[in-house]
Amino acid sequence: MELLWAPWRMKYIEYARMERDEACFICRAVESQDPDRDLVLHRSGLTVVLMNKYPYNTGHLLVAPARHVPDLSALSREEICELGLMVRRSIEMLRRALSPDGFNIGINLGKVAGAGLEAHLHVHVVPRWLGDTNFMPVISNTKVIPEALNDTYMKLKKYADYLRKNDD
Numbered sequence: 001m002e003l004l005w006a007p008w009r010m011k012y013i014e015y016a017r018m019e020r021d022e023a024c025f026i027c028r029a030v031e032s033q034d035p036d037r038d039l040v041l042h043r044s045g046l047t048v049v050l051m052n053k054y055p056y057n058t059g060h061l062l063v064a065p066a067r068h069v070p071d072l073s074a075l076s077r078e079e080i081c082e083l084g085l086m087v088r089r090s091i092e093m094l095r096r097a098l099s100p101d102g103f104n105i106g107i108n109l110g111k112v113a114g115a116g117l118e119a120h121l122h123v124h125v126v127p128r129w130l131g132d133t134n135f136m137p138v139i140s141n142t143k144v145i146p147e148a149l150n151d152t153y154m155k156l157k158k159y160a161d162y163l164r165k166n167d168d
């Protein structure tokens with residue numbers, strides 16, 4: 001059985017995307033005039049939470065600093081803190097919205113580690129369900145149906161208040 005968490009696959013997908021539009025898609029999400037089109041769920045000023053357009057699994061989110069920096073060492077203490085809080089809130093939101101059984105959380109630093117967009121640091125938050133390893137590798141190699149992605153976006157948007165709560 002193949003493993004679901006195979007970030008090296010994402011490299012090729014993201015390279016293909018970067019060739020199409022050279023601008024950084026995370027920066028575009030930060031500055032987006034059309035958050036729904038760009039699948040942006042939250043912008044806090046310091047961070048952005050958006051859906052991955054090429055997900056490993058339903059509800060695959062990217063949590064990133066708003067600044068275009070490649071590495072954790074480039075972040076201020078405040079940014080690190082906010083990033084961590086947004087990962088925590090994203091998990092909470094996904095739990096409420098999609099009831100996953102677990103999560104993969106990860107950062108790919110550098111091309112060799114599988115980062116497709118290595119210039120802009122981002123944390124992958126991937127919900128997991130019992131049994132999903134059997135079919136997800138197949139799905140991750142096929143085109144994602146845009147309607148399904150948009151359905152998930154609209155569903156998550158209803159729970160986006162979990163990203164905005166300020167009591168943590």
Ligand SMILES: [Zn+2]
Nearest residue numbers: 024027068120
């Ligand atoms: Zn960027």
